[in-house]
Amino acid sequence: MDVKKEKILTDEEVDILQEIMNIAFGQAASDLADVIDIHVILSVPFVKILQAPELPGYIRDEIRDICNISIIEQKFLGKFRGNALMVFPSHAGKELIALFGLEENMHPDADPAETLGRETLMEVGNIMIGACIGKLSELLRDSVTYSPPRIIIENHPCDTIPDSQLAADDSAIVLKTVFSFDRGSISGFVFLVTSHESIQWLKEALRKFIERYE
Numbered sequence: 570m571d572v573k574k575e576k577i578l579t580d581e582e583v584d585i586l587q588e589i590m591n592i593a594f595g596q597a598a599s600d601l602a603d604v605i606d607i608h609v610i611l612s613v614p615f616v617k618i619l620q621a622p623e624l625p626g627y628i629r630d631e632i633r634d635i636c637n638i639s640i641i642e643q644k645f646l647g648k649f650r651g652n653a654l655m656v657f658p659s660h661a662g663k664e665l666i667a668l669f670g671l672e673e674n675m676h677p678d679a680d681p682a683e684t685l686g687r688e689t690l691m692e693v694g695n696i697m698i699g700a701c702i703g704k705l706s707e708l709l710r711d712s713v714t715y716s717p718p719r720i721i722i723e724n725h726p727c728d729t730i731p732d733s734q735l736a737a738d739d740s741a742i743v744l745k746t747v748f749s750f751d752r753g754s755i756s757g758f759v760f761l762v763t764s765h766e767s768i769q770w771l772k773e774a775l776r777k778f779i780e781r782y783e
Contacts, residue, residue: 577618577740577768582775586744589708589778590614594746594759597700604696612747621739624762631745632656632758640721641694645702647713648770651741651763653702655694658757691720697748697759705761709774739765 578586591614598609619627632638641655695718706713742763749756763771 578616578742578772581779582772583616585775585779586742586771587614587616589705589775590616590744590746590761592708593701593704594748596704597697597759598748600700601693601696608751609697610749610751614744614746617743617745619741619743621741621765624741624743627743628654628760631760639690641690641698641718642721643694643698643718644716645698645713646715647706648711649706649709649713649763649767649774651761651767653698654758654760654762655698656758656760657690657755687720691718694718694720701759701761709771709778711774740768741765742768742771 594611594614598611601607601609617627637658639657641657643653645651645653698718699715702713702715744761744763746759747756748759
């Protein structure tokens, strides 16, 4: 298994993919800042190769310090295809409402996770995911379409991460970054998960990307 995982992408391919993701996530942060005038701080993207059965446990481990979470999930379809997951702490809906200055639109007794906070989470996730995947596709000369985003709000991470639907002998490429805002106390994770069926195309796209800059 370990040998297979090491051979999926070479060290050079991983380095190039991380650099492309750095550009793509940077675009996502810029697009969000244009909408809400708030600077988004992103960590350097991290690339990890997993076997499909390891994927749910990996994501749970990465977010284990967040007790209650909300997830925006959106599928992207193209030659590079997979799922984008944006993970927030459950209180993020209320704080995002404050950052957007939308408190006056919310009834004082409303649950922000069920009303305006839910919509705000969806909007932030939609902007960041769309900008990130869009820039990634542009750099790799692909085009993508998206399924409608959906939000999952649960009390514990273990209840929200579904078991992988990939075949047991498949592999997944996980692209992860940690984000926070320069105002407020909101932080979270973005995971882009692409399945084994995209890997051969991705390797060729990375090769062509490198050739353009040689």
